[in-house]
Amino acid sequence: MAGLLNKLRMMDAAGKKPVPKEKNESLPYAHMHRKDHVYPVSLFADRRHATPDILQKVFECSFPAKVTPEDILFLDTETTGLSGGVGTVAFQIGLGYFTPAGFVVEQMLIHDYPQEAEMLHLLEARMKRFPIICTFNGKSFDVPLLRSRMVMNRISDSSIPPVHADVLYPSRRLWKLRLRQCTLGHLENQLLGVEREDDLPGAMVPQAYFQYLKDRDFAPMEKVLEHNRQDIVSLAQLFYELCRQMAQPENVTQGEDLLSLARMCERTGDIARATKCYRLCAKGSTRPQAYRAMSVNAKRRGDCRTAVKLCRTMLSRGDDPIYAYEALAKLCEHQLHDPEQAMHYTRQALLYLAEPSLNRSEETVAQQESLKHRYARLRRKLSADRTNSSADSSM
Numbered sequence: 001m002a003g004l005l006n007k008l009r010m011m012d013a014a015g016k017k018p019v020p021k022e023k024n025e026s027l028p029y030a031h032m033h034r035k036d037h038v039y040p041v042s043l044f045a046d047r048r049h050a051t052p053d054i055l056q057k058v059f060e061c062s063f064p065a066k067v068t069p070e071d072i073l074f075l076d077t078e079t080t081g082l083s084g085g086v087g088t089v090a091f092q093i094g095l096g097y098f099t100p101a102g103f104v105v106e107q108m109l110i111h112d113y114p115q116e117a118e119m120l121h122l123l124e125a126r127m128k129r130f131p132i133i134c135t136f137n138g139k140s141f142d143v144p145l146l147r148s149r150m151v152m153n154r155i156s157d158s159s160i161p162p163v164h165a166d167v168l169y170p171s172r173r174l175w176k177l178r179l180r181q182c183t184l185g186h187l188e189n190q191l192l193g194v195e196r197e198d199d200l201p202g203a204m205v206p207q208a209y210f211q212y213l214k215d216r217d218f219a220p221m222e223k224v225l226e227h228n229r230q231d232i233v234s235l236a237q238l239f240y241e242l243c244r245q246m247a248q249p250e251n252v253t254q255g256e257d258l259l260s261l262a263r264m265c266e267r268t269g270d271i272a273r274a275t276k277c278y279r280l281c282a283k284g285s286t287r288p289q290a291y292r293a294m295s296v297n298a299k300r301r302g303d304c305r306t307a308v309k310l311c312r313t314m315l316s317r318g319d320d321p322i323y324a325y326e327a328l329a330k331l332c333e334h335q336l337h338d339p340e341q342a343m344h345y346t347r348q349a350l351l352y353l354a355e356p357s358l359n360r361s362e363e364t365v366a367q368q369e370s371l372k373h374r375y376a377r378l379r380r381k382l383s384a385d386r387t388n389s390s391a392d393s394s395m
């Protein structure tokens with residue numbers, strides 16, 4: 001058995017071509033493929049918008065009291081598997097960061113698995129310079145993978161920046177309502193106007209590396225590196241575009257994005273900014289949702305008069321009448337203490353739901369039953385009030 005294993009190893013070694021030698025590489029990291037590219041700062045949205053306050057609203061986590069573009073390390077990996085797991089290795093790591101010369105994309109690629117520790121040591125040295133790391137789905141994939149690989153190579157993972165800004169999650173919150181799909185490729189195409197030509201699909205990257213390990217043809221790896229470079233640049237562009245839209249909602253032209261932005265602000269308790277966004281998108285197809293949200297916020301603040309006015313405006317325009325009638329019924333009963341007017345609005349809602357042309361969905365039937373219970377309870381309440389009033393007057 002040992003002889004057979006040795007023979008197979010020799011055959012495998014004989015089938016591999018020598019690793020292509022790299023030029024202009026300096027020790028101590030001389031065995032990896034390394035390459036840098038510099039992009040002009042003009043490619044990115046105004047970086048001054050990325051203040052700690054705006055960053056906290058976008059990413060919903062704490063940031064240092066002072067943040068500069070040079071504090072952020074943009075990271076993306078290319079791996080031997082897309083689902084993670086113990087056997088998955090990051091064979092290529094791309095880093096992006098701002099310098100006085102521009103936006104630098106630094107790439108490292110190992111020619112074989114034994115060079116993994118060398119690459120991770122270089123990554124460790126780079127990460128120590130940055131307090132913030134930015135990825136796309138890196139919280140679930142890239143960073144846990146790198147952390148486990150560092151531990152397996154006996155390298156401390158303490159160099160991983162403590163603040164992690166994952167662009168995927170705010171991108172979904174802000175753009176999914178309009179774009180539906182929030183992959184990096186779709187976002188860069190729809191928002192940044194990027195058209196990739198002859199791009200290697202991400203699903204084919206692992207196979208391309210396995211083939212390289214066999215035949216040592218570096219041409220497919222150039223495509224992998226090009227794919228990774230664009231990922232890094234798009235990641236940084238989307239990072240600053242998120243900050244720009246949060247900082248300047250008045251310049252957002254899409255109603256669905258404004259509506260999503262308002263909801264993001266509500267999540268972080270920034271009601272003033274949320275109200276501004278709702279007012280900006282209170283037209284077109286997003287008008288009903290905007291007025292509904294503003295009425296709910298007004299009610300929460302205890303401003304019932306404004307809430308009533310907003311709901312009546314919705315009725316006058318035919319915007320979400322069932323919600324408006326029911327909201328007015330609740331306001332009249334509980335806040336304005338006018339059960340008779342509350343019963344009137346409940347009756348109007350039931351009449352609307354009784355329209356033959358209305359879609360009889362489960363939700364509609366449930367709404368109808370709820371309104372019937374409300375109407376019956378209000379009738380009993382008014383009847384009891386009249387009985388008590390008559391009894392008082394006869395005494």
